[in-house]
Amino acid sequence: xxxxxxxxxxxxxxxxxxxxxGDHAGEVVFENPLLPHKKLLAMYADIAACSAMERQxxxxxxxxxxxxxxxxxxxxxxxxHNLLANDRxxxxxxxxxxxLLLGDTYASILQxxxxxxxxxxxxxxxxxxVEDAERMNTASQAAKRAKKAAVAVYVRADEPEEWLETLKxxxxxxxxMVFICEDDPGLKRGKRDKLWKxxxxxxxxxxxxxxxxxxxxxxxxxxxxxxxxxRSRMALGSAxxxxxxxxxxxxxxxxxxxxEQYLTARWLLSPAEKRRISTEAAAKMDTA
Numbered sequence: 196x197x198x199x200x201x202x203x204x205x206x207x208x209x210x211x212x213x214x215x216x217g218d219h220a221g222e223v224v225f226e227n228p229l230l231p232h233k234k235l236l237a238m239y240a241d242i243a244a245c246s247a248m249e250r251q252x253x254x255x256x257x258x259x260x261x262x263x264x265x266x267x268x269x270x271x272x273x274x275x276h277n278l279l280a281n282d283r284x285x286x287x288x289x290x291x292x293x294x295l296l297l298g299d300t301y302a303s304i305l306q307x308x309x310x311x312x313x314x315x316x317x318x319x320x321x322x323x324x325v326e327d328a329e330r331m332n333t334a335s336q337a338a339k340r341a342k343k344a345a346v347a348v349y350v351r352a353d354e355p356e357e358w359l360e361t362l363k364x365x366x367x368x369x370x371x372m373v374f375i376c377e378d379d380p381g382l383k384r385g386k387r388d389k390l391w392k393x394x395x396x397x398x399x400x401x402x403x404x405x406x407x408x409x410x411x412x413x414x415x416x417x418x419x420x421x422x423x424x425x426r427s428r429m430a431l432g433s434a435x436x437x438x439x440x441x442x443x444x445x446x447x448x449x450x451x452x453x454x455e456q457y458l459t460a461r462w463l464l465s466p467a468e469k470r471r472i473s474t475e476a477a478a479k480m481d482t483a
Contacts, residue, residue: 217451221292230417238272238413241457243476245271245292248301251480255308256291264292267448270377270438271296271411273416274347278320281344283323285334293321301483322346328448331361337444338370345427346418347372352390352437353379359397362435366401371427373420378410378439388438394435410438413454 226232243262249256264271275296278284284293291304297318322333331348338346350358358374365372376394378387398405408419416438423434448456458464 199434209218229421232415232461234276234417235414235458235463238276238417239454239464240472240476241272241276241296242268242413242454243472244479245295246451247473247476247480248291248295248304252305252308255305258308264315266380266450267377267410268409269413269416269454270349270375273413273418274373274420274436276417277420278347279344279428281341282347282424282428283320283322283334283337283341283344284347284349285337286349287330290321290324294318297321301480305483331358334372335361335364336370337371338365340367341371343428343430345373347373347375347424349375349377351379352376352387352394353382355390355394360396362394362397362403362433363401365433366398366403367412369430369432371430372433373423374433374435375420375426376435376437378437379388380440392439394437398435403435405437407436407437407439409441411440411448411450411453414457423424 226457245268249264275284275293278297284290284297295301295304297320299318307338322330324339334346334348348358348361361372362374364370365374384388395405395450397403404423406419406423409415416436419436423436424434426434455464455469
């Protein structure tokens, strides 16, 4: 698979060096060219922005049945931060968080939620909201028109009947679609295994890779989406990211806390920097 070869080639390169930030400013730290420090901090800033939106507009979001952010941080941030200019993303509901990440302001989103209006996303990367019955068709049409671009489509593991036909068509036509299949942590293991086998069977028949990934790990989601979307842009077909919550310990941290620990261990996020980012996000929300 060309995507894997490209990844292997990049992995062979030595990491760059950069200066540590925060409490370790001036010291040298390694920087991976596939995931620069600026990208890591930008993803953390976007987590803060979406968290501020959900904290202060939770009631409005629930009233509009818009998809929440808590628990989905990694699956959203890791994928959206891989979108290039001609890529598209399709999410259920109002797609509030993708819109916020891709250029809509707090104020414009809040006004739309309050008015009950179907505000047009500022970014053309967010496919317009349609009824769920039509969403897969809209995404497929976007993929057919795409040139050197990918279409990221959020789907649910416990509702495969809504998107498996689209997966079959995408596999046959080698459409540049990446299905981000989000797991339901409430599913029992037996039910989850049956759903996995069902999706895997269809995917194998149409030569579509199904890639398991920890949906609580922002970095894992980013790197997995990076390879899958690059593969699609190279006209090598579709892929499914099977986003499962991997519980390795009884006290497993939430996605945001995991990411904070990762950034802190890399000397990229000091307590002062964390407070600054969170304060700026909250201040923007307060003025909306």
